[in-house]
Amino acid sequence: MHAVGIVPAAGSGLRLGADRPKALVPLAGRALVRWSVDTLRASGVGDVVVAVPGDELAAFAAVLPADVRLVVGGATRTASVRAALAAAPEAADAVLVHDAARPLTPTDVVARVLGALAGGAPAVVPVLPVVDATVSVDGDGVVTGALPRETLRRVQTPQGFARPVLADAYDRLPPGAELADDAAVVRAAGVPVSTVAGDERSAKVTVPHDLALAELAVAR
Numbered sequence: 001m002h003a004v005g006i007v008p009a010a011g012s013g014l015r016l017g018a019d020r021p022k023a024l025v026p027l028a029g030r031a032l033v034r035w036s037v038d039t040l041r042a043s044g045v046g047d048v049v050v051a052v053p054g055d056e057l058a059a060f061a062a063v064l065p066a067d068v069r070l071v072v073g074g075a076t077r078t079a080s081v082r083a084a085l086a087a088a089p090e091a092a093d094a095v096l097v098h099d100a101a102r103p104l105t106p107t108d109v110v111a112r113v114l115g116a117l118a119g120g121a122p123a124v125v126p127v128l129p130v131v132d133a134t135v136s137v138d139g140d141g142v143v144t145g146a147l148p149r150e151t152l153r154r155v156q157t158p159q160g161f162a163r164p165v166l167a168d169a170y171d172r173l174p175p176g177a178e179l180a181d182d183a184a185v186v187r188a189a190g191v192p193v194s195t196v197a198g199d200e201r202s203a204k205v206t207v208p209h210d211l212a213l214a215e216l217a218v219a220r
């Protein structure tokens, strides 16, 4: 199996409140996107395509290895992955899509995703259980029901796919459609998505508190 890594890194990171795109924000002196690319490479995924904001190509090139392919991303995560997929090397028969915003994903998680693909799964995502009681609310914030958390999971990345499965699902997706992640894209095409264990260390950096926690984790 020859897997290519796709890293969508074209988000602005408004919720982080940084002075630059979130993927370029440093964690222990290394840009978030570099952490994610290094994790893929340490897991044996050598070919990596990164989707970046169109006006930041030089800034991303400055923090990434020279052999990482850069493509201009889109207005949504879905559009950014679509652009990177189009630039993936022909030889790759599997694709791992990994958020730039998950710098501390352990290589074990990547290995579990690759293992499921090697075992024949067409699509696989790392997940964690939901530990809090989980409810639905109405427009006024009043609780309308409780969800059975035993059946719920939090989905992380990298998400793994047989390449033809992901490519076909993106081909079927109407232009401009925006879905939460790539598992949702293949599910929309009727593909079953399996799960492997995720890891709390693979948390996504979204708000300043997440970055503070990540700084503490690498300092330990």
Ligand code: C5P
Pocket: 007, 008, 009, 010, 011, 012, 022, 023, 051, 073, 074, 075, 076, 077, 078, 080, 081, 099, 100, 101, 204, 205, 206
């Ligand atoms: O905003 P959020 O953290 O959910 O974004 C998840 C990932 O998708 C990030 O790595 C972000 O850079 C990427 N993204 C993108 N293109 C966009 C929006 C988000 O590549 N237009």
